[in-house]
Structure formats: C-alpha cells, structure tokens
Amino acid sequence: MDKIDWHLWRSFAVACRTGSLSEAARALGTTQPTISRQIAQLERTIGQTLFSRSQSGLVPTDHALALVPIASNMIEQANTLERLARSASAAEVTTLAITASRVTGAEVLPPILASFLEIHPAIRIKLSLDDAVENVLERDADIAVRHTEPTQKDLWGRRVGAVPIKLYAHRDYISRHGMPCDVAALTQHRLIASSAHLRQVPELTRLGLQPTFDCDDDVGLLAALRAGAGIGYCQASLASEERNLIPVLPGHAFAVLPFWIVAHYDLREIPAIRILMHHLGKHLGAYCNRLM
Known part of the structure; x- marks a missing residue:
C-alpha cells in the first residue's frame, strides 16, 4: 500500500x-x-x-x-508534536490560539489579552470567536474560554467564576418609554432577545413574551441593546462598564453564566500555555467578581 x-x-x-x-x-x-x-x-x-x-x-x-x-x-x-516543537524554546516567538464565544471574545477578552502581551512580548495571540469545543479536541485551538463544563475525556477544564445575566436598556429608551416596575410590565416594552434563549427562561416565557428584536447572535443582541432598540439581557459585569446602559429590574438575575478555561490534557503543561491559562484565570475571575 x-x-x-x-x-x-x-x-x-x-x-x-x-x-x-x-x-x-x-x-x-x-x-x-x-x-x-x-x-x-x-x-x-x-x-x-x-x-x-x-x-x-x-x-x-x-x-x-x-x-x-x-x-x-x-x-x-x-x-501535539507540532505544538510541542513550536514551544520548545522560550526565547522564540510562540503563537497561542484561543477560542471563545462571540461576546466574551469580542468584549471581555481583548483587555485581558492586551495586558498579557505587554508582559510576554515573545508570545503572539490568535483569537477565534467560536462556540464549538471540537477545535480544542483537534488542536485547532490551545485554550478555550467556554460557558459549560467540558465533558470530553481528553479535555481539562477549570471553572474561574460566573456572572449573572440581567436586563438592561439604553438610558434614551428608558427616557422615552419609562422603566417597568415588575416582570409582568415587560409585556408593555420592546424586548431584545434570541427566541431560542427566551425559551430557556420560564419566568419570561410564561408571560408569552416574544422578541421585538430577534437575533441568534449575541453580538447582534448587544449592538441592538446599545442602540436603544429595547430592553435586553447582558452579562452584568460587562454592562457595569457601559455608561448608557441602565439596569432594568435589578433584583432579577434571569440566568448565571459560568466561565471555564479549557485545554487539551496533552497541552496544558506546555509553559506558554500554562502561563496564559494562569493569566486568563486571574483576570476572568476578577471580571466575574467585579460586582461583588
């Protein structure tokens, strides 16, 4: 043959x-x-x-x-052989591939990775915005930041914290339409949401709520929220940095979003990867605890 x-x-x-x-x-x-x-x-x-x-x-x-x-x-x-060979010398430039969900990768990770690059100039970062875990299994990514615990036997994961998901609206929307006084009052407002996400929140689906602005991409939902299209959900730690986003029903957390750092067992002891995982764990943990 x-x-x-x-x-x-x-x-x-x-x-x-x-x-x-x-x-x-x-x-x-x-x-x-x-x-x-x-x-x-x-x-x-x-x-x-x-x-x-x-x-x-x-x-x-x-x-x-x-x-x-x-x-x-x-x-x-x-x-694995390729990854180990590329990271054999700490003096050589090493490229590390990270994958994360779209909002986390676009909104949460950039300042964390920027501070990492300042400390480690011999490392380059390749960031991919993707929710699939297979890219870690097949070594297309070295590290994944995920929101569910890995179940595949070849993957190692560490939970670094969690953030509540709460409702927010742009201050201009609230000035035009007022602030709902309770959950039932949401029926009188425009809702920014993914229909698939909404079905997972019984407290809202029982009201028969339907999105006025429906998008299956979290980046699109966040953009609509920032544009004042209605009331929508957001990671509380992220919204706390948005000057124009106002909490709606602040006593309600409609979900909790955990943060996991995931790597393949064969790669997690490579020095550069271990250093990056430590940095991510420290700063994502601080992000999750921002409101505490």
Whole structure:
C-alpha cells in the first residue's frame, strides 16, 4: 500500500465527526471539493469504501467506524508534536490560539489579552470567536474560554467564576418609554432577545413574551441593546462598564453564566500555555467578581 498523507486521514476523521462534506470543509478551513477529493483519494489508496452518501449527509461504513478512533488519535498526536516543537524554546516567538464565544471574545477578552502581551512580548495571540469545543479536541485551538463544563475525556477544564445575566436598556429608551416596575410590565416594552434563549427562561416565557428584536447572535443582541432598540439581557459585569446602559429590574438575575478555561490534557503543561491559562484565570475571575 502507498504511504497515505496524514491530511487525508484528518479529512476523513472530521468528515466522520461532522457527517457532512461542507461542515468538514468549514472546520478545516478548506473547500467541499477538496474534502471530497481527499476522501476519494483515501478510498482508492486503501481499496475500501468509507462513506455512503444520503440526503441527510455522509454515512460512515462499518469499516470507517472502526478506523476513525485510530485516525483521530494519530491526528491528535501529530498536532501535539507540532505544538510541542513550536514551544520548545522560550526565547522564540510562540503563537497561542484561543477560542471563545462571540461576546466574551469580542468584549471581555481583548483587555485581558492586551495586558498579557505587554508582559510576554515573545508570545503572539490568535483569537477565534467560536462556540464549538471540537477545535480544542483537534488542536485547532490551545485554550478555550467556554460557558459549560467540558465533558470530553481528553479535555481539562477549570471553572474561574460566573456572572449573572440581567436586563438592561439604553438610558434614551428608558427616557422615552419609562422603566417597568415588575416582570409582568415587560409585556408593555420592546424586548431584545434570541427566541431560542427566551425559551430557556420560564419566568419570561410564561408571560408569552416574544422578541421585538430577534437575533441568534449575541453580538447582534448587544449592538441592538446599545442602540436603544429595547430592553435586553447582558452579562452584568460587562454592562457595569457601559455608561448608557441602565439596569432594568435589578433584583432579577434571569440566568448565571459560568466561565471555564479549557485545554487539551496533552497541552496544558506546555509553559506558554500554562502561563496564559494562569493569566486568563486571574483576570476572568476578577471580571466575574467585579460586582461583588
């Protein structure tokens, strides 16, 4: 058998996980035809069919299911080798990849990372705004800042704190429409929310509330809140820094958002990664405790 390029195995493993050529291409930062061509090349090389195609996506064959754990482990080991090799010398510039949810990555992390770069000029940061945890499993990111505890056995996580999610409105909106006196009075106001999020808050769904400004992206919701489109929810620690955002029903916390620092077990003892995790833990902990 000809030697098989490990990139073919990587495309195979990600296609198995996602069940879709387009999703695999998106995860690997390439195109659907490239993934399809690589899988076809792998099938020709090993003389086995690995997938059947259906309207619902790719369906791995039994042979593929037997191979995917081995291929995934091989990919993890190759990525670990690359990470360790790149961080072998503290004197050399090291690039660390971080992933975080969109609001946390765009609003909370930049000042924390800026202070880190001042202290450690030999380290560069690559920040990706993404909620998927697979990018840590596959070593596309060194560290993830997440809001749920990791359940995958290869991931290590530390909870550094939590912030309440409360309602706010721009002061101009309140001056025009007044301040609701209780939860029931929210029915008389414009609500900025994701319909999916709203369904997870029984106290609000019982009122039959529907978003006036509905967006499935937290960055869009925050922008609408800052623009005065209505009453919306926000991380309390973040809103406390916004001069124009006024608490609405300040005694109510409609949810609590935990903060976790997550890394792959194989990477967490690399010196540069350990230093960054410590810095993130210290400053995210302070962010979570800002209102205490």
